[in-house]
Amino acid sequence: xxxxxxxxxxxxxxxxxxxxxxxxxxxxxxxxxxxxxxxxxxxxxxxxxxxxxxxxxxxxxxxxxxxxxxxxxxxxxxxxxxxxxxxxxxxxxxxxxxxxxxxxxxxxxxxxxxxxxxxxxxxxxxxxxxxxxxxxxxxxxxxxxxxxxxxxxxxxxxxxxxxxxxxxxxxxxxxxxxxxxxxxxxxxxxxxxxxxxxxxxxxxxxxxxxxxxxxxxxxxxxxxxxxxxxxxxxxxxxxxxxxxxxxxxxxxxxxxxxxxxxxxxxxxxxxxxxxxxxxxxxxxxxxxxxxxxxxxxxxxxxxxxxx
Numbered sequence: 001x002x003x004x005x006x007x008x009x010x011x012x013x014x015x016x017x018x019x020x021x022x023x024x025x026x027x028x029x030x031x032x033x034x035x036x037x038x039x040x041x042x043x044x045x046x047x048x049x050x051x052x053x054x055x056x057x058x059x060x061x062x063x064x065x066x067x068x069x070x071x072x073x074x075x076x077x078x079x080x081x082x083x084x085x086x087x088x089x090x091x092x093x094x095x096x097x098x099x100x101x102x103x104x105x106x107x108x109x110x111x112x113x114x115x116x117x118x119x120x121x122x123x124x125x126x127x128x129x130x131x132x133x134x135x136x137x138x139x140x141x142x143x144x145x146x147x148x149x150x151x152x153x154x155x156x157x158x159x160x161x162x163x164x165x166x167x168x169x170x171x172x173x174x175x176x177x178x179x180x181x182x183x184x185x186x187x188x189x190x191x192x193x194x195x196x197x198x199x200x201x202x203x204x205x206x207x208x209x210x211x212x213x214x215x216x217x218x219x220x221x222x223x224x225x226x227x228x229x230x231x232x233x234x235x236x237x238x239x240x241x242x243x244x245x246x247x248x249x250x251x252x253x254x255x256x257x258x259x260x261x262x263x264x265x266x267x268x269x270x271x272x273x274x275x276x277x278x279x280x281x282x283x284x285x286x287x288x289x290x291x292x293x294x295x296x297x298x299x300x301x302x303x304x305x306x307x
Contacts (some may be wrong), residue, residue: 019133023124032120032140033113037083039148040112044105047155050164059166071099083109108155115147115290122294135183142178143293146231150286153224157282163220168227176230186233193229197237198222221281228289236292239299243288244281252279 022028045067049060067076074096080086087106093099123140131139149171157163176190201222208217229237292299 016133023133023136028124029117029120032116034083036113036116036144037109039116039144040109040151041081041083041105043112043148043152043155044108046152047104047108047159050152050166051156051160051162059164069094069097069099072097084113104155108151112148112151115151116144118294119143119147127297131183138181142175142182142231145178146175146293147290149227150289154283154286157220157280161218161278161280163218163224163282165220165223168220168223172223172226172230175227179231189233190230193231193233193237194226195229196234197225197227197229200237200241201225217281221285224282224285228285228292232289232292232296235299235303236289236296239292240285240288243291244284244286247287248279248281248284251284255279 042062045062049062052059065075067081068074069076071094074094077095080090080095084106087101087103087109090101092101092103092106094101120140123136123143128136128139149167153163153167156167172194176194179185179190180187198219199222201217201219205217205219205222208214225237225241228240
């Protein structure tokens with residue numbers, strides 16, 4: 001047995017050496033970018049079909065029917081369904097009826113590709129360079145899935161101001177389980193993160209309603225934070241909430257200023273009627289979570305006593 005272990009050891013060392021060379025090669029990064037674009041293409045389907053509508057109150061299936069033109073109903077040919085490239089060579093229009101497609105498709109696919117590459121580079125070249133190939137691939141798979149979900153939630157929230165239960169409810173336990181697969185994970189950290197993520201939003205939302213009788217943060221934001229907490233713990237929840245609040249406030253101020261310039265003066269007091277600016281909070285929480293992932297080690301140093 002000892003002889004067999006000694007014989008196999010060089011093989012595993014060679015595999016690790018090969019992975020060390022390949023993992024940082026242009027081929028590896030290109031493969032990850034293509035993988036991200038493919039998942040971004042599927043993300044476009046989810047963004048378009050999953051939200052409820054008058055015709056489909058529960059949303060539509062993301063599997064059937066296949067990809068087709070929204071205007072003429074013609075099926076998209078397989079060679080016209082290549083992420084990023086198809087939009088460019090078709091000039092953003094249907095091959096059959098020439099109806100224009102939204103640049104959103106190109107944006108989501110490109111964003112997914114960049115997020116996958118960023119996640120891969122962070123895992124193999126920055127944060128976990130000393131880890132085994134198996135651990136690096138596992139961490140990349142979990143992080144890429146996390147980013148992909150945040151991307152879908154972001155664009156659905158932008159369009160409909162909804163964070164869908166059909167996304168949050170399944171992925172809370174999924175990311176808790178995935179977190180347990182990672183080395184040095186704690187079974188209680190994810191549970192505390194889920195409780196803090198949903199609980200803090202519930203307290204803020206209910207408190208705001210009692211004080212103003214108006215809706216503030218939605219419970220969907222709490223479920224999104226619960227997903228973040230399930231994977232990264234309560235620290236990620238608080239950082240994401242803090243950063244999301246700052247980013248959301250800045251965007252709201254910009255929108256208010258733009259509305260003020262374009263608003264008409266009130267006839268009684270001569271002041272512009274600014275009204276209220278409804279800004280979906282989910283995208284900013286998602287951005288805060290992404291910042292947390294890449295800055296976690298620095299945050300641990302700065303906030304060491306709190307950690």
